[in-house]
Amino acid sequence: MxxxxxxxxxxxxxxxxxxxxxxxxxxxxxxxxxxxxxxxxxxxxxxxxxxxxxxxxxxxxxxxxxxxxxxxxxxxxxxxxxxxxxxxxxxxxxxxxxxxxxxxxxxxxxxxxxxxxxxxxxxxxxxxxxxxxxxxxxxxxxxxxxxxIDPENIDEYIAFDGYKALEKVLFNMSQDEVIDVVTKSGLRGRGGAGFLTRKEMAIYKNGRR
Ligand code: FES
The missing domain is CATH 3.40.30.10 (Glutaredoxin)
Structure with missing residues (x-):
């Protein structure tokens, strides 16, 4: 693809x-x-x-x-x-x-x-x-x-909306909108420490890595 x-x-x-x-x-x-x-x-x-x-x-x-x-x-x-x-x-x-x-x-x-x-x-x-x-x-x-679906068939995954969230993020949302959604979700995860995902995203966005 x-x-x-x-x-x-x-x-x-x-x-x-x-x-x-x-x-x-x-x-x-x-x-x-x-x-x-x-x-x-x-x-x-x-x-x-x-x-x-x-x-x-x-x-x-x-x-x-x-x-x-x-x-x-x-x-x-x-x-x-x-x-x-x-x-x-x-x-x-x-x-x-x-x-x-x-x-x-x-x-x-x-x-x-x-x-x-x-x-x-x-x-x-x-x-x-x-x-x-x-x-x-x-x-x-x-x-x-x-x-x-057949988990080994990527077309079946796509047929049932696979990659749709990625598509939305890449083509319909700004970086800040994505960070805002992740912030509101309270999503955590980066290693076992469970840091806020939002923090990591902001660091990447600001080019501090
Ligand atoms: S129903 Fe088949 S492995 Fe769970």
Missing amino acids: KSLEEIKQIREQKRQELDLRVNLSANTVEKHILVCHGTGCTSSKSEDIINNLRRIIEEKHIENVRVIQTGCFGLCAKGPIVIIRPEDIFYSMVKPEDAEEIINTHIIEGRLVERLLCKDIDGSLVQRLDDLSFYKKQKRIALKNCGK
């Missing part, structure tokens, strides 16, 4: 393509099978699940279905987690050998693989991750895209 225009172009094109990750009524024939590639799920063989799903899709010549590795969904104890979008069905404690059934039953026949649905604390089966009691009172802020 060499210019702001290039970033904007990626954001526009890719965002449409990835709409089904966040929009449950996305107008698409595509399906994305999101497989957690966080540490917990990886140690329970999520990499093998990804490979098996991709292999079966290829062998069966299935079109419009992509398998995407994601970051942690936050429910590691129930991993490996697999979520299928746009219908947003989530399967828990998936094993590599379950890949065939997920493809045959869910993708080809359009039915749920009930035995892989997660049980809530009251014993009821839950289809959507957000409907679990564990999640109902939570709101992810800094990690809101974790589990929705």
